[in-house]
Amino acid sequence: MSDANRKKTESGLKFETKLLHFGDEIDQTTGASSVPIYQASTFHHFDIFNPPQHDYSRSGNPTRQALEDYIALLEGGVRGFAYSSGMAAISSVFMMFSAGDHIIVTEDVYGGTYRLLTTILSRMQIETTFVDMTNIEEVKAALKPNTKAVYMETPSNPTLKITDIAAVTSWSKEHELITILDNTFMTPYYQRPIEFGVDIVVHSATKFLGGHSDVLAGLAVARTDELGTQLKRLQNGLGTVLGAQESWLLMRGMKTLGARMAHSEQSTAKLAAWLKGRKDITAVYYPGLEDHPGREAHERQSTGYGAVVSFDVGSGDRAKAVLNRVKLPIVAVSLGAVESILSYPTMMSHAAMPAEVRHERGITDGLLRFSVGLEDIDDLIADLEQALEAE
Numbered sequence: 001m002s003d004a005n006r007k008k009t010e011s012g013l014k015f016e017t018k019l020l021h022f023g024d025e026i027d028q029t030t031g032a033s034s035v036p037i038y039q040a041s042t043f044h045h046f047d048i049f050n051p052p053q054h055d056y057s058r059s060g061n062p063t064r065q066a067l068e069d070y071i072a073l074l075e076g077g078v079r080g081f082a083y084s085s086g087m088a089a090i091s092s093v094f095m096m097f098s099a100g101d102h103i104i105v106t107e108d109v110y111g112g113t114y115r116l117l118t119t120i121l122s123r124m125q126i127e128t129t130f131v132d133m134t135n136i137e138e139v140k141a142a143l144k145p146n147t148k149a150v151y152m153e154t155p156s157n158p159t160l161k162i163t164d165i166a167a168v169t170s171w172s173k174e175h176e177l178i179t180i181l182d183n184t185f186m187t188p189y190y191q192r193p194i195e196f197g198v199d200i201v202v203h204s205a206t207k208f209l210g211g212h213s214d215v216l217a218g219l220a221v222a223r224t225d226e227l228g229t230q231l232k233r234l235q236n237g238l239g240t241v242l243g244a245q246e247s248w249l250l251m252r253g254m255k256t257l258g259a260r261m262a263h264s265e266q267s268t269a270k271l272a273a274w275l276k277g278r279k280d281i282t283a284v285y286y287p288g289l290e291d292h293p294g295r296e297a298h299e300r301q302s303t304g305y306g307a308v309v310s311f312d313v314g315s316g317d318r319a320k321a322v323l324n325r326v327k328l329p330i331v332a333v334s335l336g337a338v339e340s341i342l343s344y345p346t347m348m349s350h351a352a353m354p355a356e357v358r359h360e361r362g363i364t365d366g367l368l369r370f371s372v373g374l375e376d377i378d379d380l381i382a383d384l385e386q387a388l389e390a391e
């Protein structure tokens with residue numbers, strides 16, 4: 001980033017403006033209106049005594065660097081990192097820990113993170129305790145002499161449970177624990193966990209940040225230089241980096257994050273209220289609903305409720321019938337795109353979870369998860385209505 005651009009980004013611009021004016025939006029050499037795609041693996045040393053700023057694209061690439069500075073600015077951290085997927089970001093961050101370390105993790109963590117912790121990191125003697133993080137007492141009770149970190153995800157998937165971020169970070173600081181938060185569902189547009197003391201924010205940028213179901217990417221942001229140095233060493237050492245093309249595509253998506261989130265959230269509120277009013281829907285989960293447990297905690301730490309709503313249609317058979325009848329949303333895993341996505345946790349994201357554990361966590365056979373896109377909400381509701389009512 002040039003000095004002129006750094007001054008601009010540090011001049012107290014509002015979030016929506018920063019999305020467009022993030023420092024590298026204009027190429028300083030040509031004036032081009034987007035960051036060039038530096039499709040190069042290596043960089044010439046014009047003078048062997050003065051090596052170029054980037055010398056090899058695993059260690060640093062100007063296009064990826066622009067994206068990394070962009071996400072650091074948006075999250076309010078000191079340093080950002082871009083990875084080949086959300087799981088590449090999350091697994092690289094967990095490589096900070098060593099055999100014998102213990103980590104406290106929210107029980108309804110993303111399925112891939114659960115798999116990483118219980119089948120890969122467990123082999124490396126990194127120990128995990130899963131707790132209900134809506135209850136700070138459970139977090140406290142999980143503390144062991146070898147605890148090194150707390151890993152949060154709020155709102156969680158798919159029942160949108162809320163963790164009180166400040167309660168966890170202030171307790172964690174007393175015990176010198178590192179706090180990590182998966183901010184995929186809210187994005188920095190609605191929630192900036194570093195402002196509440198979180199040390200490392202991670203993202204599946206495949207979802208809302210990318211926003212178009214066309215790029216797989218992960219991001220991480222460090223709150224301090226020291227953590228940034230550690231994450232840099234891991235990203236370079238593990239080689240889990242994002243390519244230049246994908247970095248560019250992600251930045252293109254991120255520019256419209258504000259407009260997309262605001263539109264989708266308005267639609268989601270309408271959809272949630274409509275679902276709530278139907279007698280044949282047995283439960284609706286959305287942090288914006290009056291009776292959502294954790295709504296108050298959520299409002300202290302977020303400026304919006306997001307664009308994902310989950311609801312129970314009563315039975316597995318009915319859920320499958322709805323999935324086969326809807327015409328507008330794509331029926332798929334993933335979320336956070338311009339097009340609406342309807343998911344079936346029981347047979348998709350949570351298929352590997354034993355039915356008993358699944359039901360205990362409210363992931364019933366009738367539960368559907370709707371990620372609301374940019375379609376006209378009345379069309380989406382009419383489509384869902386015909387799917388619910390056809391017999």
Ligand SMILES: *Cc1c(COP(=O)(O)O)cnc(C)c1O
Pocket residue numbers: 085086087088110112153157182184185203204205206207216217218
């Ligand atoms: C999708 C997702 C991930 C994993 O990201 P990938 O880009 O699929 O690797 C992690 N956390 C959450 C909350 C997700 O939704």
